Amino acid sequence: MTQTQTHQHLAPPGQVTHHLTPELLMAYSAGTLPEAFSLVVATHLSICDSCRADAASYDTVGGAVLDSISPDAGACDFEATLARITSSPAQPATAQPLPDDVIPSPLAAYIGGGLDAVKWKKVGGGVRQAILPTSSDATARLLYIPAGTAVPDHGHRGTELTLVLQGAFSDEDGRYARGDVEIADEDVDHTPIAETGADCICLAATDAPLRFAGWLPRMLQPFVKI
Amino acid sequence: MLRNVSTYDPEEASLAIGSRTPVTKSLKGTSPRMTKAKPVSDPSADWVACVERVKRAQDRAAFRALFDHFAPRVKAYLIKSGADMALAEECTQDVMATLWHKAHLFDPSRASVATWVYTIARNRRIDILRKQRRPEPEDLAWGPEAEPEPDEIVGLQQDSARLGEAMASLPRKQRELIEKAYFGELSHSEIAAETGLPLGTIKSRIRLALDRLRHAMK
Numbered sequence: 181m182t183q184t185q186t187h188q189h190l191a192p193p194g195q196v197t198h199h200l201t202p203e204l205l206m207a208y209s210a211g212t213l214p215e216a217f218s219l220v221v222a223t224h225l226s227i228c229d230s231c232r233a234d235a236a237s238y239d240t241v242g243g244a245v246l247d248s249i250s251p252d253a254g255a256c257d258f259e260a261t262l263a264r265i266t267s268s269p270a271q272p273a274t275a276q277p278l279p280d281d282v283i284p285s286p287l288a289a290y291i292g293g294g295l296d297a298v299k300w301k302k303v304g305g306g307v308r309q310a311i312l313p314t315s316s317d318a319t320a321r322l323l324y325i326p327a328g329t330a331v332p333d334h335g336h337r338g339t340e341l342t343l344v345l346q347g348a349f350s351d352e353d354g355r356y357a358r359g360d361v362e363i364a365d366e367d368v369d370h371t372p373i374a375e376t377g378a379d380c381i382c383l384a385a386t387d388a389p390l391r392f393a394g395w396l397p398r399m400l401q402p403f404v405k406i
Numbered sequence: 407m408l409r410n411v412s413t414y415d416p417e418e419a420s421l422a423i424g425s426r427t428p429v430t431k432s433l434k435g436t437s438p439r440m441t442k443a444k445p446v447s448d449p450s451a452d453w454v455a456c457v458e459r460v461k462r463a464q465d466r467a468a469f470r471a472l473f474d475h476f477a478p479r480v481k482a483y484l485i486k487s488g489a490d491m492a493l494a495e496e497c498t499q500d501v502m503a504t505l506w507h508k509a510h511l512f513d514p515s516r517a518s519v520a521t522w523v524y525t526i527a528r529n530r531r532i533d534i535l536r537k538q539r540r541p542e543p544e545d546l547a548w549g550p551e552a553e554p555e556p557d558e559i560v561g562l563q564q565d566s567a568r569l570g571e572a573m574a575s576l577p578r579k580q581r582e583l584i585e586k587a588y589f590g591e592l593s594h595s596e597i598a599a600e601t602g603l604p605l606g607t608i609k610s611r612i613r614l615a616l617d618r619l620r621h622a623m624k
Contacts, residue, residue, distance in 0.1 A: 202599030202600070204594070206597050207597045210528075212592065212594045212597065213594045215538040215540075215541070217594070218538075218541050222543050226543045229617070232543060232612075233609050233613035234609055236517065237605045237609045237612060240517070240518065240521045241569065242521065242588050243520035243524040244569050244570040244573045245483075246483055246520055246527065247570055248570065249483055253481040253494065256478060256499065257499065258470065264499050269507075290541070314538075315537075
C-alpha cells in the first residue's frame with residue numbers, strides 16, 4: 181500500500197500547500213519529537229504562519245495543562261530565584277541576521293551559517309547530502325538534488341519528513357515547493373524528481389535508515405550514512 | 407485554575423511583599439513605576455499586567471505574584487515529566503529567572519502567560535531531561551513602532567481562559583490523555599491531536615496577530 185499523508189489546504193500559488201499534520205504539531209508542542217523532527221517542524225513554522233498558529237494553539241493547551249496541575253510538589257525557593265536573577269544577568273538578545281533567503285534561523289543554528297557553510301558530501305548521481313548534528317533517535321540531513329534529477333527510489337522503515345527549501349520536486353503524490361513538507365510513512369516507495377530550473381535543496385528527517393532500492397548498493401549504506 | 411487571581415491587588419501586594427524582601431543590587435536600579443492594573447472581566451489578564459510590570463519596571467511584587475502561582479506548577483510539571491525533587495527545584499528557579507529576564511519577549515496577542523511559562527518550562531525539560539536541543543521557529547517580535555492592539559490581547563487572553571474551562575469540563579479519561587501527552591508520557595507516534603477542545607478561535611486569533619506582525623515588520 182502506498183500512502184503519503186499530507187495536509188493540503190487551498191492556498192494561492194507560491195504559498196505552502198503541503199502542511200504538517202496536527203499530530204506532529206501537537207507532539208512538537210508537547211516536546212516529545214526526536215530533535216531531528218523538531219528541527220524540520222521549527223524550520224517549516226518559520227516559513228508557514230498557518231502551521232505556526234496551529235502549533236501555538238497546541239501550546240495553549242499546554243498552558244492550560246500547566247495551569248490546572250495541582251501544585252502539590254511543594255513551594256519553591258523565591259529568594260534563591262532572586263539570587264539567580266541577580267547573579268546571571270539577562271543574556272543580551274543576539275538576533276542573528278539571516279544568512280540568506282533559503283535557510284531559516286533554526287536551521288542556520290545547526291549548519292553554523294547559511295548555504296555557503298554547508299559541508300556537502302557527494303552521494304552519487306550529482307546528489308549531495310550533509311548530516312546535521314542532532315540526537316541519535318532520528319537523523320536530519322540536507323539534500324541537494326540537481327534540477328531535473330530523480331532522487332533515488334527509496335522506502336522507509338519509519339517516518340520521513342522532507343521539507344523543500346529551494347526549487348521543487350514532484351512525485352506520485354504531488355508537487356512540493358519551498359515550505360512544503362512531504363510526510364512519508366512506512367511502506368512508501370516513491371521517486372521524487374527535482375524540477376528543471378533551480379536545483380532542489382531539502383531538509384529531511386528520518387527516524388530509521390532509508391532503504392534504497394537498486395540505486396545505491398545496500399552494502400554502501402553504512403558508509404554514506406543514509 | 408486561575409485561583410487567587412481575581413483577589414490579587416497589585417498595590418497591596420507590592421507593599422506587603424516589597425517591604426519584607428531585601429532589595430538586591432541589580433533589581434534596585436530602576437524606580438518601580440506602579441501602574442494599577444485595570445479591572446478586567448477576565449482574571450487571567452492580571453497575569454499579563456504582572457508580566458508587563460516586570461518588563462517595564464522590574465516590579466518585584468508582580469514577579470512574586472507570578473512566582474507564587476506558576477513556580478509550584480512548573481515544579482509539579484517537571485516532576486510529572488520525570489525530574490527528581492532537586493532537579494525540579496533547580497529547573498523551576500531557572501524557568502522563573504527566564505521569565506524575569508525575557509519578560510520583554512512575551513507577546514500577549516499570541517499567548518497567555520500560562521502558555522508562555524509552559525513553553526519556557528517545556529524547553530528547559532527537553533534541555534535538562536532529554537538532553538537535546540530545542541529548535542524554535544524564527545523570532546517574530548513587535549517593533550517599538552508597532553504594538554499589538556488591546557482588543558487582540560483581551561480576545562486571546564479570554565479565549566485561553568475559556569480553553570482552560572473547556573479542559574476542566576472534558577471527560578476525565580480524555581483530559582488524562584491530553585495531560586499524558588504534555589507530560590511526555592506518550593511517544594510522538596502515540597499522540598492523537600484530536601483533543602475535543604475548541605481550538606479554532608484561538609488558531610484564527612493567533613493567525614491574525616501573525617499577519618499583523620508580518621505586515622508591521624515589512
